[in-house]
Amino acid sequence: MADENAEETYDNFEKQAADQAANLVEQLLAALPEPETRNKPDGGLNPVEAARRQPAPQPGFDGTIxxxxxxxxxxxxxxxLSRQDGDIATYDLRLVKPNQGGYFSMAAGHSLEHLLATWLRSSAYGRQVVYVGPMGCRTGFYILLRGMKQAAAVSLIREALQAAAAYNGAVPGTASTAECGHVAEHDPAGARQLAETAAALLKDWTAADLVYPA
Known part of the structure; x- marks a missing residue:
């Protein structure tokens, strides 16, 4: 009998607590101001919710990246600095003025890619190197680094170029066809010239200079 009374008392207490909680929620909701939704294309949604309800982008060729x-x-x-995606920064190492001729050769760019990638990935920051590669327009390189301050990235890229300019050995990754997809297309001297020119250009470059010209 005592157990039944205790159970009934607990049930009553639980019901009262639930009723009180429901009343409190109603009071809080009633106290909130009504959202001003008129004349708003998104119906007054907060920016996150409005973005969530937008249709997913579709792949195609109409947009401008x-x-x-x-x-x-x-x-x-x-x-x-070309773009920042989370902790990954894409750096635009521009070696040639666009659309003015004087583009570097595929062979020189290929060799410089091997030199920069090898030096950067074997440096103390090797684990933070995501990608190194030439642009298809043959005016520069993209270098992607993760979790590095901009000043450190500028110094690292400058040091890599200086090292490539001073290097006179065989291009890494060209000992055999097993190491490279086009092992016959390399120009070590051309790569060194590109690196020397770029290193001189970046001699006094700082993080403040990373903004594209307007």
Whole structure:
């Protein structure tokens, strides 16, 4: 009998607590101001919710990606921050002024890619190197680094170029066809010249210079 009374008392207490909680929620909701939704295309949704309800982007060729939005008419050789995706920064190492001729050869760019990738990945920051590769337009390179301050990234890239300019050995990764997809297409001397020119250009470059020219 005592157990039944205790159970009934507990049930009553639980019901009262639930009723009180429901009343409190109603009071809080009633105290909130009504959202002003008129004349708003998103119905007054907060930005996160509004973005969530947007249709997912579809793959295609109509949009303009960030790198194509850079004004290549005013772009000059240098080092720029192309984009930031989380902790990964994409650096634009521009070696040639766009659309003015003087593009580096595929062979020289290929060799410089091997030199920069090898030096950067074997440096103390090797684990933070995501990608190193030439642009298809043959005016520069993209270098992706993870979790590095901009000043440190500028110094690292400058040191890599200086090392490549001073290197006179065989291009890494060209000992056999097993190491490279086009082992016959290399120009070590051309790569050294590119590196020397770029290293001189970045001699006094700082993080403040990473902004694209307007």
């Amino acid at each position: 960030a790198s194509f939005a850079v004004n290549h008419d005013v772009l000059v050789p240098g080092l720029y």
